[in-house]
Amino acid sequence: MHKIGYYKAIDLLHDVVSPNGFLASAENTTNYKRVWARDGVICGLAALASGDEQLIATFKNTLDTLAKNQHSIGTIPSNVLFVEGNCELSYGGLAGRVDAVTWFIIGVCQYAYYKDDATVVYEYNSHIEKGFGLLEAWEFNNKHLLYVPLSGNWADEYITDGYVLYDQLLRIWALKSYNFFVNSEAITDKIQKITEQIQINFMPNSQGEKYHERAYDEVNFQDFMPCSFSPSGYKTQFDAFANSLALLLNVGSNEFQNAILNYADALASETKLGLLPAFWPPVFDTDEYWNLLKNNCKYDFRNYPYEFHNGGSWPMVNGFFGVALVTKGEIRKATTILEKINEANAKKDFSFYENFNTQTTETNGVSHCAWSAAATVLVHQSLYHNFKILV
Template identity: 70%
Template sequence: MNNLNYKKAIELLHKASSVEGFLASAQDISNYKRVWARDGVICGLAALASGENELIDTFRKTLETLADNQHYNGTIPSNVMTNGDEVEVSYGGLAGRVDAVTWFIIGICQYAYYKKDSSFVQQNEENIQKCLQLLEAWEFNNKGLLYVPLSGNWADEYITDGYVLYDQLLRIWALKSYNHFANKESIKVKIEKITEQIEINFTPNSEGEKYHERAYKEINIQNYMPCSFSPAGYKIQFDAFANSLALFLNIGTVDFQNAILEYSIELKNERPLQLLPAFWPPIEESDIDWNLLKNNCKYEFRNYPNEFHNGGSWSMVNGFYGLALLSKEKRQEASEVLEAIDTVNAVEDYSFYENFNSKTRVPNGVPFCAWSAAATVMLYQSINTNFKFLV
């Protein structure tokens, strides 16, 4: 293990720290020089893993910035930018960001758990309750699963919409984290209901009434949970982030979780970067979803095959995959993922790029991405110090 990779990652997290919290990138790019909910919380989780007080203080500032700018209806900002006395708040671009709400709850509770300070949860109780009520409303049909708009989460230029697996799993993690402090039977029951609906609708040979029986029968789920479904049917790409969360949260039968592990390890080993692509396989111009993908961008199209969300490889996503492997006692495989993350983070003298082309290995997106550094820190500490998050 090369400690230089860890030191460089910590240095970047310090450079991306501001008085308002973690910025998405240390690079002076306006859209990334903001406190983002998901980026900030993921960097905050790395801060907790690092044990460095200065970074942990930045995490607290991140959470306070998000809480202070919560919309009256409960929405957590996608991002916040401050410039002197001016504050610019965004709750999403082409659509709102559902995962900002769940990451915020996770962040508050993980911070409080690490600090052994339940009063921090109590201080933010009103904010959390607004979030929980909003999540209930976003079910729409009150059957347990969130309904997420196109462009409604971190994969904001991809094709997932409707009942998106990633968002259901983040909600479970958020509820579990919160219920560590609240200890409410109603929340325990809610977690069980959401888990049951995920297993009924996203795993093979499941019993129980499906949301979309005909579409479920058509797709023949085998080796992993599909990324989303809607009234129009299922999107069947492998979502590395979501399936990592499923393993991390222990969702699905043991046999099916083993199938996910086998599929993901084989896929990782087949790729030139030895990393999992964010979504797989890539959508090509000849595919039915190409027009949906092509039009889902506000500025410039970036989702060429094997790039960005469309099959690109992200250090951040693979950091969570490494945590999932560790949770299943796959320590050697997790160490291999960390080595691969460190290799891509070190490209161009430690430029910590946002993502890479999974075929050509060429870097894409913004350099000095804070959550690329966070992946190294979270996984390194989890492997070498047995650091564990609240699950």
């Protein structure tokens, strides 16, 4: 199954190749016939993992498209639509997308690392520096953690806002990736300060001055880091993407990382799909944050319990968990996750759906979704061909 799943995934990635970069889906849905920052970079990582020259060239085109359309203040477009030689830019919908900047920087550095060519980084250096400057401004209080608006990242219809764990970790990854090439003491110091603030504010029994001491003291911390906090307090759902990034980046003690691994493995094994839900547990209509969730959609409401961000299972998210398992030497568990990703992607004759209802296993969202295919490629090549992401 793993070979069939891999080759089907490669075929889909070829189907979303365009002269300007990777499209989000091969399905004829206008919003997905665009070059997206995060989708494009995740597909680009899969391209590097595959070694496929056409896919790697498309990754470079993706980076070029994003760089050429960077806003004067440093914002990377969330997506770019090309129509008859013209392009339409979006920097976000209900709010700007903070993670477009970090994914772009990560993408450039990963491409340069794969090519073993530092000149690639210098080609985009002004774009990278402008992006990092903007991230610095988005701290607002100059205390090292980004402040992210509701709807400000990939979970654009979910409840996370304020100091969102996922975005802090992406920033660390971007800084580490860039610093591999520039070797700056200032960047090393910044990475350390952001990491310290994550440990102080997102981990149990931590020492140091908290951003929100009263709210921190009220949290019942579990074996993972909560998804976000803000002046109104903590949101304590398990964020599978963020905690997978924490494992990849070795944030936290070995003991705490093992606790995350054990929690995630147990959660995945308890679901019918055998996959991690994006956020867990779901928000229900009797819960405190239901109205916040219900109103955070531009078009149709999709975040019913167990679906989309609200407890739905995404192959893409599980791809990063699978890669994290490989880096931790958990080969058997990573192999199991790859099998479950392939089983999900194979539904409806390998339709590579965006996500699945965790309770019923029914498909959700767009079919022929490129980053669902990327998940298979990343884990497969990490397991069987020793592909290494720069972290």
